[in-house]
Amino acid sequence: MDKSLTLTAQKRLAILAAAQEEFKEKGFLGASMDSLAKRAEVSKRTVYNHFPSKDILFHNIVKELCDSFSQAVNIEYHPNKTLEQQLLTAAMSELQLLGSECFFDLNRITLAEFIRSPELASSTIDHLGQQTDGLHVWIQHAINDGRLKSVDPEYATQQFLGLIKATAFWPQLLMNQEFPSVEQQQIIAEDAVLMFLARYKI
Amino acid sequence: MDKSLTLTAQKRLAILAAAQEEFKEKGFLGASMDSLAKRAEVSKRTVYNHFPSKDILFHNIVKELCDSFSQAVNIEYHPNKTLEQQLLTAAMSELQLLGSECFFDLNRITLAEFIRSPELASSTIDHLGQQTDGLHVWIQHAINDGRLKSVDPEYATQQFLGLIKATAFWPQLLMNQEFPSVEQQQIIAEDAVLMFLARYKI
DNA sequence: AAAGTAAACTACTCGGTGCAGTTTACCAAT
DNA sequence: ATTGGTAAACTGCACCGAGTAGTTTACTTT
Numbered sequence: 373m374d375k376s377l378t379l380t381a382q383k384r385l386a387i388l389a390a391a392q393e394e395f396k397e398k399g400f401l402g403a404s405m406d407s408l409a410k411r412a413e414v415s416k417r418t419v420y421n422h423f424p425s426k427d428i429l430f431h432n433i434v435k436e437l438c439d440s441f442s443q444a445v446n447i448e449y450h451p452n453k454t455l456e457q458q459l460l461t462a463a464m465s466e467l468q469l470l471g472s473e474c475f476f477d478l479n480r481i482t483l484a485e486f487i488r489s490p491e492l493a494s495s496t497i498d499h500l501g502q503q504t505d506g507l508h509v510w511i512q513h514a515i516n517d518g519r520l521k522s523v524d525p526e527y528a529t530q531q532f533l534g535l536i537k538a539t540a541f542w543p544q545l546l547m548n549q550e551f552p553s554v555e556q557q558q559i560i561a562e563d564a565v566l567m568f569l570a571r572y573k574i
Numbered sequence: 575m576d577k578s579l580t581l582t583a584q585k586r587l588a589i590l591a592a593a594q595e596e597f598k599e600k601g602f603l604g605a606s607m608d609s610l611a612k613r614a615e616v617s618k619r620t621v622y623n624h625f626p627s628k629d630i631l632f633h634n635i636v637k638e639l640c641d642s643f644s645q646a647v648n649i650e651y652h653p654n655k656t657l658e659q660q661l662l663t664a665a666m667s668e669l670q671l672l673g674s675e676c677f678f679d680l681n682r683i684t685l686a687e688f689i690r691s692p693e694l695a696s697s698t699i700d701h702l703g704q705q706t707d708g709l710h711v712w713i714q715h716a717i718n719d720g721r722l723k724s725v726d727p728e729y730a731t732q733q734f735l736g737l738i739k740a741t742a743f744w745p746q747l748l749m750n751q752e753f754p755s756v757e758q759q760q761i762i763a764e765d766a767v768l769m770f771l772a773r774y775k776i
Numbered sequence: 777a778a779a780g781t782a783a784a785c786t787a788c789t790c791g792g793t794g795c796a797g798t799t800t801a802c803c804a805a806t
Numbered sequence: 807a808t809t810g811g812t813a814a815a816c817t818g819c820a821c822c823g824a825g826t827a828g829t830t831t832a833c834t835t836t
Contacts, residue, residue, distance in 0.1 A: 538736020
């Protein structure tokens, strides 16, 4: 039971874990500090010793989840590889991100609040940076290299990701469909690449 | 002020309008019956005379919004028109739906709750039917007619709509970006059609 | 008489605090 | 190494003020 962790640290972890569950299940408003404390098997007073308020606890959870998948989708432009190959890699790595549990949890927790309060959204997005940045930079490079038609890279990125998320993100988030299998992911990625290049490749 | 409406009916409309605002701003949990009644300039008791509970009022709002745009996106397959032409029409009409205020309000109100509680989602979706049905039937027809590659129509529909929603729905819902102008809509629709047909046209 | 009204009221739940008493962690002295 | 002491952390409980959904009452308007 010791696990080489001071008891205080154990409690803290228990609180964070319980808070994550609670927020995930009930959202920010629905979550209750009493229920959360009970779930963590910790006195409510202890919760408040670690985190002064519900808001601060919530932001800690969000930040924790953000950091947990800081390995962004980094795609680098290689002039001597085919666009197909590079984009396919990007698509698969995006799919892996979408399928990862921590990323999904983060979205499940935050997006519901985003819809209601945009100011919360912006603060989190600032902290998160742009995980899509890699792709839109890649597109810019490909355009400069004369291999893609001139197009707003942000817009094209949205299209590409939208194509993937349409089948591998929104249905799972909104109607908890199951995440596509690896074979299905392959098809989704290939379709996205084919469609995208059919439109923009020179 | 009379407008040939019985006073009871006027109050009812005021309540529905106020409830819509309240739910839209604060979500189901955040909305308060007291605040709602004040907003409608109506006694709280009157609210409860019309709607026995908060849940029932909420479902009435959702149903009302659903019905308000019952004109679904109906696209019919015409064997002697070009696929481009038909799909473009469908895309534009989808964009018009996405841009319509009542449709957007419906989503703003419901999707946040959907993310949290899938069972609520399913009941509403049942009542809503499938606004995408038109398109997926169209795709099936085009496949049977030998003009599109064989593909799961549901999947292809998701891709097509995902392409459009990526720029004309999710950004507006989550980070309240402004809705694209008519010219931008035209571009979005054309891009979606071009990409889609480049992938699936025979 | 029917419907609407304000206001008080019930029976909660919520986030957050205060406090007395217990447990843990850690450091020093034996 | 065991002891003892101290400071910090944890506990449980009562409590606060505010706010919730929903009800009741007593009164007014139409």
